[in-house]
Amino acid sequence: MKYVFLILFINLLPQYAGKSLRRDDRYPKTFEDIKNEIAGYTDIAKAIIDLAVHGKAQNRSYERLAVFADTIGPRLSGSKNLDAAIKYMFSALQEDELENVHLEPVKVPHWERGEEFAMMLEPRNHSIAILGLGSSVATPPEGITAEVIVVASFDELHKRAQEAKGKIVVYNEPFISYGETVRYRSQGAVEAAKVGAVASLIRSIASFSIHSPHTGWQNYQPDVPQIPTACISVEDAEMMSRMSFRGTKIVVHLKMGAKTYPDSPSFNTVAEIVGSKYPEQIVLVSGHLDSWDVGQGAMDDGGGAFISWEALSLIKDLGLRPKRTLRLVLWTAEEQGGIGAKQYYQLHKENISNFDIVMESDEGTFQPSGLGFTGNAKARDIVKEIMTLLQPINVTDVYDNADGTDIDYWMRDGVPGASLHDDLSKYFWFHHSQGDTMTVQDPNQMNLCAAVWTVVSYVIADMEEMLPR
Known part of the structure; x- marks a missing residue:
């Protein structure tokens, strides 16, 4: 009798080739199964989009x-403003009735620019607009007066x-891309000092300017x-x-009162919607709460932080509870090189196998076009399928490589990562400048970004299986 059963089983195999024979956890799902599972979220995705873009939550992330x-x-690392921002968000997340709202301690750099100015003395008097770069030392109290080499x-x-010794080096490097050109900001002082220069002035890393300098960290x-x-x-x-170029002698007087203090206490700010079935597994959404000390930090990275908060709010408003825990992290001291994120990684990396995906929005919240993704081919195929749920707002593309200082630590260890992909055509007009204010933000575009962020994070958090890695 057992041989008859075996022959029957073998004969059945061809019609089930490539399919799970059973629907329980003992058998891996095929991609067709996964596609069908994702398609089952169509109504939920539509509900999220309707609430964020057209419903009661319309413009909420912008207004918040x-x-x-x-x-x-503005909220510079180590400043009283950043302390106030963290306290504000801790209270706001509690009032929003999110779960496990807490602060995780971090030591962060504390640098202040102080008073600063620059004046061209030759060939004519001209006030030069400057912003000291983060971690810069001060000039002597009397300032520095020196000839310029460009x-x-x-x-x-x-x-x-040989010409640069004893002079102020002015870098007039053309903007190619942020990634390529920013090395002049980060390394300009070091390279100038190596040849004996007394100071360096860096052309702002900006694709467009109206006589506005752009600051940033340097090393x-x-x-x-x-x-x-x-x-x-x-x-x-x-x-x-x-x-x-015309051979004119240029002399500049530079005075900077910058100071570096001992590291200050700060916090990463955390809130959750606890998972219903796999609460130990984490889908992390994030943005950074700190900013530079100019403008309002509305674009970099207020928008990213607030659509990440909005993702949890929308899910809560709809009465949804995903299988995995959806965790919001508002990083501190990103602008100084991801200091808060590094300490968070050190604290939580022992549970790295439970991190399903890490998501960061830190390149503006303008008109979204899709998602940057870092992960293996199988995971990418799943994410592409999830993005089809966003067809109602025409945001379905998946781009190579997620980008985010704060999630790099996890992605390097193989955790899938995602970043919001949006229209960056004007991002570097305002980046790290006095122009980074609420005027840059558009409520309709933020609604769309929040919808994308929420649909992706919820579906990944609620699917039966974690993304492959």
Whole structure:
């Protein structure tokens, strides 16, 4: 009798090829099963989109951000404003009735720019708009007065090394892309100091300018003298370049009162919707709460932080509870190199196998087009299928590589990662400048970004199986 059963079983195999013979957890799902599972979220995705874009939650993330940005202002690492922002968000997340709202301690850099100005003395008097770069040292109390040498690249600086000694190096490097051009901001002071310069002024890393300097973090090297460094406007850099090209002598007086203090206590801010079936497994959505000390930090990264909060709010409003825990993390001290995220990673990496995906929005909340994704091919196929749920708002693309300083630690260890992909055409007009204010934000675009962020995070958190890695 047992042989008859075996023959019957073998004969049945071809019609079940590539399919799970049973629907319980002992057998892996095929991709067709997964597609069908994702298709089952169509109505929920539509409900999220309707609530975020057309319903009672319309413009909520924008309005919440406006109150926050107008009340708190810019939030530099180590500042009283950042402390106030963290307290504000801790209270707001509790009032929103999210779960496990708590603060995780972090030590963060504390640098203050102090008073600063620059004046061209030759060939004419001209006030140069500057913003000191993060971690810069101060000038002597009387300031620095020196002749300027203008270069367009590190290669030119090295070729003209003898000319640079005792001078202020002005970098007039053209903007190519942020990733490529930002090295002048981060390394400009070090390279200038290596050839004996007394200070460096960096053309702002901006694709467009209206005489507005853009700040950012820069890094010294232990074996290289530390010289004062600041960013200047595109217009002033180009003007001095033209003067230099004509052979005109340029003399600048620079005064900076920057100070670096001992590291300060700060916090990553955390809230959750606890999973119904696999509460130990985590889908993490995030943005960073700190900003530079200019503008309002509304774009970088108020928008990303607030659509991440909005994702949990929308899910709660709809009475949904995913199988996995949906965790919101508002990072601290991202602008200084992901300090809060690094300490969070060190604290939680022992549970890395329980992190399903890490998501960060830190490139604006403009018109969204899709999702940047880092993960293996199987995971990418699943994410592509999830993005089809966003066809009602025409945001379905999946791009190579997620981008986010705060989630890099996890992605390097193989955890899938995602970042919001949106229209960056004007992002670097305002980045790290006085222009980063609520005026940059658009409520309709934020609604769409919140819908994308919520649909993706909820579906991944609620699917029966974690993303493959």
